[in-house]
């Protein structure tokens with residue numbers, strides 16, 4: 001009799017656990033979006049040669065969130081934004097708030113910026129890119145504050161929308177990206193992969209289409225003064241038209257040295273957007289692979305050192321006729337006088353794995369394409385999306401080859417980003433050590449024993 005009642009109690013407990021929220025092995029997903037279109041006029045980011053703020057809106061820009069959960073607390077939150085990049089401060093604050101509000105751990109929060117150069121300034125490195133007056137700086141600060149609030153809000157909305165869902169993955173291809181360093185490295189490498197993650201409801205209604213591509217989101221150039229999401233924005237608009245009710249989300253790949261070709265007009269941005277959307281539709285219309293849990297996430301930071309600081313270099317540059325060299329030198333000497341010159345960049349690396357079905361590797365900053373090609377070679381057994389421009393976007397990350405070759409991506413960009421760069425040698429292996437760490441922690445068996 002005692003054994004019988006224990007069995008009954010055991011069965012009741014098992015049933016309670018099974019039907020508790022999310023403890024039944026069913027994947028749940030929730031999506032939400034919020035407009036981040038600025039009030040006008042607004043300074044757009046990315047082209048230091050711009051001389052006036054934006055005066056109109058071609059298309060709205062968005063922050064979009066997707067939460068996928070396979071058990072209580074076992075989840076990933078993917079947030080994509082139509083912005084050049086998020087700053088370290090914004091990411092830290094959003095991560096802090098969503099941890100305290102929803103228990104979302106840093107490794108579970110994957111933020112990615114589309115790198116459109118037709119969206120507002122976000123970062124604080126204004127002294128080098130633009131010489132904004134106090135009024136414009138106050139507007140930028142206000143936009144950043146509002147953005148932080150909206151990112152936390154959209155994540156909360158997606159959490160509130162969680163419902164049973166099914167996930168599928170596949171890959172396509174688009175060929176408008178070219179290696180933009182061809183003057184330095186003729187026929188330089190490209191990555192034309194278009195990874196796709198489809199999320200549908202229990203009734204097979206499309207909820208989210210996450211897709212990626214490795215190409216600078218810079219079809220529009222410095223003469224454009226209209227807010228828009230460039231080709232990645234147009235691709236999202238096309239997909240949302242083709243699949244009503246679905247939220248299209250763009251994950252930027254390792255596009256540091258990749259440009260769209262041809263470029264220069266809104267019509268071309270729309271054309272590239274359409275060809276990328278076509279590639280995604282082709283994947284969605286074909287056979288896709290099921291994606292299952294468990295979801296495992298990992299996050300780390302690695303130190304990328306700068307060479308020894310030489311104040312004499314900046315004392316020379318502060319009287320240079322180049323206003324950008326001058327501004328960077330002023331910044332560096334100011335930091336030097338206060339004993340605050342950084343000797344390294346703290347570089348975030350993140351992995352999200354859905355059992356052995358899908359892995360998203362999130363690399364921070366403007367990563368060049370060599371990283372995605374090497375990751376795909378070294379982790380050939382993984383179905384992998386290699387996203388650059390994840391977490392924050394604070395400079396370029398050259399490979400060892402690009403660092404040695406020099407040029408804009410190799411080191412000159414550090415002038416505009418306000419760092420004492422270029423990086424010291426050994427950067428690629430340092431980044432890869434961090435990649436091996438997060439891949440192993442997220443359960444990848446394909447990790448080299450390094």
Ligand SMILES: [Zn+2]
Pocket residue numbers: 115216256366
């Ligand atoms: Zn860039």
